[in-house]
Amino acid sequence: xxxxxxxxxxxxxxxxxxxxxxxxxxxxxxxxxxxxxxxxxxxxxxxxxxxxxxxxxxxxxxxxxxxxxxxxxxxxxxxxxxxxxxxxxxxxxxxxxxxxxxxxxxxxxxxxxxxxxxxxxxxxxxxxxxxxxxxxxxxxxxxxxxxxxxxxxxxxxxxxxxxxxxxxxxxxxxxxxxxxxxxxxxxxxxxxxxxxxxxxxxxxxxxxxxxxxxxxxxxxxxxxxxxxxxxxxxxxxxxxxxxxxxxxxxxxxxxxxxxxxxxxxxxxxxxxxxxxxxxxxxxxxxxxxxxxxxxxxxxxxxxxxxxxxxxxxx
Amino acid sequence: xxxxxxxxxxxxxxxxxxxxxxxxxxxxxxxxxxxxxxxxxxxxxxxxxxxxxxxxxxxxxxxxxxxxxxxxxxxxxxxxxxxxxxxxxxxxxxxxxxxxxxxxxxxxxxxxxxxxxxxxxxxxxxxxxxxxxxxxxxxxxxxxxxxxxxxxxxxxxxxxxxxxxxxxxxxxxxxxxxxxxxxxxxxxxxxxxxxxxxxxxxxxxxxxxxxxxxxxxxxxxxxxxxxxxxxxxxxxxxxxxxxxxxxxxxxxxxxxxxxxxxxxxxxxxxxxxxxxxxxxxxxxxxxxxxxxxxxxxxxxxxxxxxxxxxxxxxxxxxxxxxxxxxxxxxxxxxxxxxxxxxxxxxxxxxxxxxxxxxxxxxxxxxxxxxxxxxxxxxxxxxxxxxxxxxxxxxxxxxxxxxxxxxxxxxxxxxxxxxxxxxxxxxxxxxxxxxxxxxxxxxxxxxxxxxxxxxxxxxxxxxxxxxxxxxxxxxxxxxxxxxxxxxxxxxxxxxxxxxxxxxxxxxxxxxxxxxxxxxxxxxxxxxxxxxxxxxxxxxxxxxxxxx
Numbered sequence: 001x002x003x004x005x006x007x008x009x010x011x012x013x014x015x016x017x018x019x020x021x022x023x024x025x026x027x028x029x030x031x032x033x034x035x036x037x038x039x040x041x042x043x044x045x046x047x048x049x050x051x052x053x054x055x056x057x058x059x060x061x062x063x064x065x066x067x068x069x070x071x072x073x074x075x076x077x078x079x080x081x082x083x084x085x086x087x088x089x090x091x092x093x094x095x096x097x098x099x100x101x102x103x104x105x106x107x108x109x110x111x112x113x114x115x116x117x118x119x120x121x122x123x124x125x126x127x128x129x130x131x132x133x134x135x136x137x138x139x140x141x142x143x144x145x146x147x148x149x150x151x152x153x154x155x156x157x158x159x160x161x162x163x164x165x166x167x168x169x170x171x172x173x174x175x176x177x178x179x180x181x182x183x184x185x186x187x188x189x190x191x192x193x194x195x196x197x198x199x200x201x202x203x204x205x206x207x208x209x210x211x212x213x214x215x216x217x218x219x220x221x222x223x224x225x226x227x228x229x230x231x232x233x234x235x236x237x238x239x240x241x242x243x244x245x246x247x248x249x250x251x252x253x254x255x256x257x258x259x260x261x262x263x264x265x266x267x268x269x270x271x272x273x274x275x276x277x278x279x280x281x282x283x284x285x286x287x288x289x290x291x292x293x294x295x296x297x298x299x300x301x302x303x304x305x306x307x308x309x310x311x312x313x314x
Numbered sequence: 315x316x317x318x319x320x321x322x323x324x325x326x327x328x329x330x331x332x333x334x335x336x337x338x339x340x341x342x343x344x345x346x347x348x349x350x351x352x353x354x355x356x357x358x359x360x361x362x363x364x365x366x367x368x369x370x371x372x373x374x375x376x377x378x379x380x381x382x383x384x385x386x387x388x389x390x391x392x393x394x395x396x397x398x399x400x401x402x403x404x405x406x407x408x409x410x411x412x413x414x415x416x417x418x419x420x421x422x423x424x425x426x427x428x429x430x431x432x433x434x435x436x437x438x439x440x441x442x443x444x445x446x447x448x449x450x451x452x453x454x455x456x457x458x459x460x461x462x463x464x465x466x467x468x469x470x471x472x473x474x475x476x477x478x479x480x481x482x483x484x485x486x487x488x489x490x491x492x493x494x495x496x497x498x499x500x501x502x503x504x505x506x507x508x509x510x511x512x513x514x515x516x517x518x519x520x521x522x523x524x525x526x527x528x529x530x531x532x533x534x535x536x537x538x539x540x541x542x543x544x545x546x547x548x549x550x551x552x553x554x555x556x557x558x559x560x561x562x563x564x565x566x567x568x569x570x571x572x573x574x575x576x577x578x579x580x581x582x583x584x585x586x587x588x589x590x591x592x593x594x595x596x597x598x599x600x601x602x603x604x605x606x607x608x609x610x611x612x613x614x615x616x617x618x619x620x621x622x623x624x625x626x627x628x629x630x631x632x633x634x635x636x637x638x639x640x641x642x643x644x645x646x647x648x649x650x651x652x653x654x655x656x657x658x659x660x661x662x663x664x665x666x667x668x669x670x671x672x673x674x675x676x677x678x679x680x681x682x683x684x685x686x687x688x689x690x691x692x693x694x695x696x697x698x699x700x701x702x703x704x705x706x707x708x709x710x711x712x713x714x715x716x717x718x719x720x721x722x723x724x725x726x727x728x729x730x731x732x733x734x735x736x737x738x739x740x741x742x743x744x745x746x747x748x749x750x751x752x753x754x755x756x757x758x759x760x761x762x763x764x765x766x767x768x769x770x771x772x773x774x775x776x777x778x779x780x781x782x783x784x785x786x787x788x789x790x791x792x793x794x795x796x797x798x799x800x801x802x803x804x805x806x807x808x809x810x811x812x813x814x815x816x817x818x819x820x821x822x823x824x825x826x827x828x829x830x831x832x833x834x835x836x837x838x839x840x841x842x843x844x845x846x847x848x849x850x851x852x853x854x855x856x857x858x859x860x
Contacts (some may be wrong), residue, residue, distance in 0.1 A: 033540070112625075162627040186627050225625040237491040238482075239629060 030092030048156030164189035187222030333391030371466030420643030505608030568657030757832035760818035764807025805847035
């Protein structure tokens with residue numbers, strides 16, 4: 001599914017729902033949505049709709065002059081909001097989460113958005129981030145060309161996460177293919193993904209899914225939804241001392257990582273969350289770290305470098 | 315502990331009185347006078363009561379919970395001094411039993427501890443002492459001692475667990491809501507019914523009844539000594555007198571502080587007269603209205619907290635609800651355990667020595683029945699079991715002389731050998747951190763607001779009857795029986811206690827500006843001075859010395 005900024009579509013729907021026709025077409029919905037939609041039938045992906053690259057090109061960064069498009073987004077949002085008013089508005093560029101580069105954290109996503117006006121604002125923000133200086137610099141350094149790639153936007157039900165984490169179906173540091181490595185913390189996954197806390201670290205044997213090692217992290221802060229976004233708060237000490245995942249939840253995550261690797265036929269990097277409805281799969285992408293070039297390190301002592309997991313810049 | 319004599323600082327002894335040491339080794343230890351719970355001189359019977367029951371209860375609970383905590387006491391200069399020590403390297407933490415007990419705190423109190431205490435109280439109030447033979451009296455004395463000993467074990471088993479609950483609640487609250495204090499946390503706990511508020515309501519119902527009968531109102535205009543006679547002589551006061559006796563029975567069978575030597579309020583109801591008079595003069599102080607307002611504030615504070623936590627992970631919300639409910643139980647317990655154990659049970663047990671005193675006086679081995687408070691439990695028992703009864707009059711004379719010798723002497727707050735400064739980090743700044751300002755005393759901010767008025771400096775509850783509306787009450791500490799005074803005062807200053815002491819909690823319930831833990835308040839302030847209490851800053855300012 002390797003694509004680049006030159007992939008352009010000029011026809012197709014402005015909005016498609018996960019699992020529907022067209023929702024796995026990367027040039028229409030971006031790679032993230034295409035991946036998730038492909039998995040939506042078999043895995044617990046939160047429901048949502050995609051504002052496609054067709055809408056992106058029609059509107060050119062603003063919905064103000066396109067009342068019909070804005071109304072269609074509002075309708076879709078209201079349909080989604082029947083199962084909870086808060087949504088996550090996530091970037092899904094056609095070359096984001098690709099094999100060569102993840103764009104992890106480069107494009108803007110907005111969590112816990114409520115109300116159709118706020119959703120429209122968040123969609124416009126994500127569109128504009130595709131042409132930001134930071135993204136242009138990232139593109140240049142990865143040899144991806146300097147034409148901004150079309151940005152689709154995925155609007156998904158916001159998971160009320162009690163705990164969250166990231167699972168790698170290989171050890172991304174040592175490159176060990178026998179292990180599944182999981183980092184987990186309380187609340188939403190942002191504090192973990194942006195590297196500001198020490199998460200719990202779990203290692204499982206990929207063949208048996210048995211726990212190999214566990215290290216309870218300090219989980220100093222946790223990300224909590226707030227009005228129109230998220231913020232970090234200090235984790236209360238009783239919760240810091242407690243593992244973020246129960247043994248049943250751990251087993252579910254190990255299974256998820258293994259099954260996704262089997263399905264893709266290659267190592268994957270999975271973001272997940274546990275909320276009132278149980279496990280949700282938030283993201284799944286190929287492991288972009290080239291472990292063979294990394295120095296093997298004692299992974300009991302280091303946290304995964306999750307925000308800059310691209311190191312093949314040479 | 316052994317190092318104290320090597321590295322510690324020997325405190326100077328006051329001039330003009332003999333050194334108080336019972337054994338020479340005492341001088342090597344650090345003794346603090348307990349002005350909170352034992353502000354007065356202690357009789358021999360009281361000190362025996364404290365060591366046998368209270369000190370034993372503390373030791374029992376420390377062992378039960380594997381605390382690295384040691385406690386012992388001495389009677390120096392007729393005052394109660396204690397030493398608390400912790401094992402230097404005993405950082406093993408408390409036993410998991412403490413967590414288990416704390417987790418079921420409210421249920422334990424209502425279903426196990428309190429029923430046990432009530433069986434003791436019922437037994438002791440139910441004894442037919444007049445009809446008892448001397449042999450039976452010995453049995454009753456042994457029965458009282460056994461029950462008191464167990465009751466104070468229950469007292470500290472429950473109190474230590476409630477302390478653990480407090481700690482958990484305050485830690486969680488201040489972690490979850492950054493920038494808040496213990497006082498904010500306490501807002502969520504107030505306004506629930508307990509034995510103290512029940513006493514307040516019962517007094518108010520009595521007040522309403524009194525106000526409806528002009529002859530009763532007239533009787534209360536008479537001097538204390540004439541009130542009861544006037545009421546008894548008034549036919550219209552029959553219903554009031556019945557209710558008054560019921561009130562004494564339900565709420566006044568307790569001493570003014572933890573003592574088995576003093577009359578209970580029910581035996582000496584003049585304190586109740588002054589409370590009723592005050593209530594008659596201030597019909598606007600209906601405690602029910604006050605409690606309703608408090609409950610509203612509390613419910614708002616709880617709702618605000620719940621909203622703030624709405625998006626937190628489920629374990630946080632669950633823990634908050636669990637610990638909040640425990641803390642609310644602990645708040646109720648704080649008032650109720652004192653009512654049942656510290657006060658009511660002591661009054662029930664007091665019946666036995668009082669009866670023994672009567673018989674000893676009748677037999678001529680005591681001058682007066684009241685003198686029984688100068689003998690220990692063992693001396694009472696050995697009197698009853700000896701033939702003939704030994705004459706205790708000379709012994710009592712010596713002990714009374716010892717009390718009067720020390721009566722006007724204000725013993726030091728601490729004696730012995732002060733341990734070297736603790737090198738472990740101290741979490742809270744000490745008072746020495748505040749720059750001294752002339753005319754300003756500092757303590758712990760205990761109840762918010764500014765209160766200005768003339769000081770009423772009182773060492774004993776009896777003197778507090780002189781408190782006039784609008785005056786600031788200045789006291790060593792305030793136990794439960796002081797509470798009705800809070801409705802009259804414009805502010806409160808105590809020498810001991812912190813933000814969670816009894817005085818602080820009740821002052822907040824009364825919206826009474828209060829500063830606790832003001833050292834030397836009684837010696838620095840005089841009745842009649844105009845002072846200003848700042849319950850937010852924790853300061854007491856002298857506005858006018860005259």
